[in-house]
Amino acid sequence: MTRRAELVATSRADELALRALADVARITAGEDARIVGGQMASLLLTAFPVPGVQPRRTRDADTAITTELAGSGILHERLLERGYVATAGNSYARPVPELAIPGQPVPRLEADLLVPSRDSRFRAETHGGRQFDAVPGLHLALAASPIEISAAVTFLDGSVDEVVVLVPPVEVAIVVKAHAWASRHQPRDVEDLYRLLEIVDAYSPEEIGGWALDGVGLRGARGDAAAALWTLTRQVRRLSDIDVPAVRLAALVAAHVRRLTV
Template sequence: MVRLLLHVYPSERAVPRSTVDADTALGDVEVIGVVTRQLQEDGFIKVGGNVLKKTVAPDQDVEINFLLPRDDYKTGIKSINVQSVGQVDTLSELSFALNSPAVVIDVEARLLGGEIIEYQTRVPSVEVAAILKAHSWSSRHSTKDLADLNTLLEIREEHPELSWRLDSRPLIGRRLDTARILRPLGKQITRRRSPIELPNNVSRVRFAALIQEHIGAP
């Protein structure tokens, strides 16, 4: 998601992060069974209700994690049982993302064997991606989420024309929740003995300044 957005909205200060895992949001529970079967026919192995893996090179697996939206307002992951599939993770913030305008991207990808494939995909806007990543970091405290948040804020810094209401006042709903996550983060990462780990290529001072600039006070 973030890597694709960076291709659409280049930013010199952003640091691309490569990944071989993908979180895929599906809007309808009935779709999961169909997509799972199609991926299994393509060589993916189901290792969990919502997780499929495929070995594409020695010591390299591609992992796909299916996620479903949830209608309540509680944060965090909640698993539900999907018939013939198993346990599937749900996130309430995905409902907000799926109901927001998406960025449609035409992709031309070169595979490891040299084959070129073309396809069209939909990803959240830069602002909605930041909301999702903020909630993700709040749940699992992964440095990967902080790297992605830094990239999204660098994109916002370089492309002020993009739709962005995370700095508006008053903040409400998911945007308010996001500010309550990120504004304290901006203060914590610049402390001398901050317990929060950041990737080596992310400047703590600049990251904090980007949060201060583009995320409104809750």
């Protein structure tokens, strides 16, 4: 499936996020990799627009890769060739002095490489002599046919870059984000889940690459994600630091996610 997206930088933070995205898209071209995290949610909402719902821009380019690709060291070498330095086992940064503001630190483009977890837990794993964060649900992100987003990126200086970005289908994106929320309870994960669920509500399953979270017999990563989403519906009205309509979020979960019975 292919979608078109127009991405426009309206701030310095946008500029850094979009430049990192363009870098990673080219570095991972031809490899078994998907953009995940906040960039994934933003790209999907741009590719599947919903009236009144705005994307949330995020700084770093989180990328899911297979353990085989992680162990090969190919992407590590490509990142270094592009000017990135390894700030941790799976985290990279590239200084961009041309975007510096006098008197302020030199800004950096940031990218993280992530591998699938063997179960429902987040953990650190070593592949090819480097440490990677292993994330639940990423095996689904890599196994599912990706949504190919042909993006025109407009930077602050008016220049335009054309890149092709691979992201998981909307359902898998929600599974990954639900696991993230269950692990770290960050407001940004709730905000991304709300936006992704609005896509589910506005488009047919065929348009977004399928939908199975309303089916019977949910197990594994999908079952854990469904349980996390229903837990979120019970807690969301008590969360004061999230910028989403709590009642609407709970209604979206009730409409599209099967409630598991014990």
